[in-house]
Amino acid sequence: MEKQLVQEGTTVAPQSYKITVTATGPYLIFGQPPLKQLFIMPDERGNSWTYRAGKAFSTEHEPTALCRCGASKNKPYCDGAHASHDWDPALTAPVEALLDEAETIDGPRITLTDNEKYCAFARFCDARGRVWNLAEVDDPQAREDVIREANHCLAGRLSAWDQQTGKPFEPQWPISLGLIEDPAIRSSAGIFVIGGIPISTQEGKTYEVRNRVALCRCGQSSRKPFCDGTHASFKWKDGLGGTPNGEEF
Ligand code: SF4
Ligand code: FES
Structure with missing residues (x-):
């Protein structure tokens, strides 16, 4: 069996949690993680600054099938629309270690890694100034801002690293799934997979396990x-x- 890739700083979620990406249809969710809207x-x-929870949805049904083609009339769940919807379900992202190709x-105070192939356009990296510029600034506040901006990057493109310990700063948010809503651009977005839930294809290909992952649910990535x-x-x-009326982080 192939060795599972796990990104440094990620704690793999307990075994009951997993996501299977079906070849031409939905995501199958195992382990009953909390599922909520998360408003940017x-x-x-x-500027994008926090996530605030909205409506919650059940994942009690095991597995829960979540729409990934964008066309279900019963979102966030799958209603079989993928079979007749005009979309390309092909899983084109390679199985790779994100950091292998990161810059x-x-x-002076913080190290930042960046793999621009992983970006979900949530714009947290602009909040207190562009994170790439802040990383070059010799100032304690700029260092804190880099950590915050990188940690909120839902796609995991950005990571901030402690130069003393050589370890990444990773937010320890509860294992959960967020249906991202981005009111500033009047769009809904992907599924924020939080907390090291393994994601694999039906054929058994397992992607690198990471603490922050953004999955496509519009069907067009x-x-x-x-x-x-x-x-x-x-x-x-x-x-x-839904309205952003829940917990904020
Ligand atoms: S996903 Fe990350 S890198 Fe892309 S815009 Fe959002 S915060 Fe910036
Ligand atoms: S949800 Fe972001 S590209 Fe599909």
Whole structure:
């Protein structure tokens, strides 16, 4: 059996949790993780700053089938629409270690890694100034801002590293799934998979296990199963309604 890749700083979720990506249809969710809308909330300057929870959905049914083609009339669940919807379900993202091809910025107080192939266009990296510029600044506040911005990067493109310990800072948020809503651009977005839930294909290909992963649910990413930000270009809407009235992080 192939060795499972696990990104440094990721704690693999307990065995009951897993996501299987079917070849031409939904995501199958095992382990009953909490599933909620997560709204990207702006700060006073209008920049992406926190996530705030909205409506919750059951994952009691084991497995729970979540729509990944974007066309279900019963979102977030699959209703079989993928069979007649015009979309390309091909899983084009390779199984690879994200950090193998990441660029490293060694700043005076913090190290930042960046693999731009993994980006879900959530724009947390702009909140207090572009994270790449902040990493070059010799200032304790800039260091804190880099950690915050990188940790909120749902696609895992960015990681901030402690230069003393050589370890990444990773948020320890509870194992859960977030249906991302991005009101600032009037679009819904991918599924934020939090907390090291293994993701594999039906054929048994397992992607690198990471603490922060964004899965496509609009059906149009060109790097499936991962979200590549395409939803923003056509303002995809999941029609779930909901309001950001839950916990914030
Ligand atoms: S996914 Fe990460 S890198 Fe892409 S816009 Fe969001 S915070 Fe920035
Ligand atoms: S949900 Fe982001 S590209 Fe499909």
